Amino acid sequence: MEVLEFLLDDGQIFTTITLVVLIMLLIGNIITDKLKKYEDIDVNAAVTLMDEKDLIILDVREKKERSAGHIANDIHIPMSQVKNKLDALDNKKKVLVYCRSGARAAHIAGLLTRHEFEQVYNLKGGMNAWKKANQPIKS
DSSP states (O other): OHHHHHHHSGGGHHHHHHHHHHHHHHHHHHHHHHHOOSEEEOHHHHHHHTTSSSEEEEEOSOHHHHTTOBOTTOEEOOHHHHGGGGGGSOTTSEEEEEOSSSHHHHHHHHHHHHTTOOSEEEETTHHHHHHHTTOOOBO
C-alpha cells in the first residue's frame, strides 16, 4: 500500500507515468520481436548464407548510396519500389535484405514475409556492418 501511495503522490506522478511508459515500450518490443517472421543475422551468418545457390541478396538502398559500393551478385530495388516489384522476386528462394544500417531492410523483410516469402533475413547493421567486417565490396 505504501508503494502505491508513493507512486500516486503528486510529487512522483511524472516518475510514475515515465515508469509505466517504459514498461509498455519494453513489453511492446518483446511482443514485436516474437511476432516478426524474418530473422536478423550478423555478417558471419550472412556470409554462410551466401554459400547457398538459391539466395536472393536484395539491396534496398537508394541509387546514390549504391554508388559507394554494394555486395556482389545482389539485386538492387530501392525501398520505395520493392512493393511494386514483388512479382520479380521468387518467394520460394531465401532472401537476404540489406540497406545502410539495417532499419530499412528490416521494414522490407517484414513486407516480404507478409507477402508469402518464407525465408527472409535482415543483415543486422547493414552495409555499415559489412564494411566494418572488411567484407568485399563491389564498385
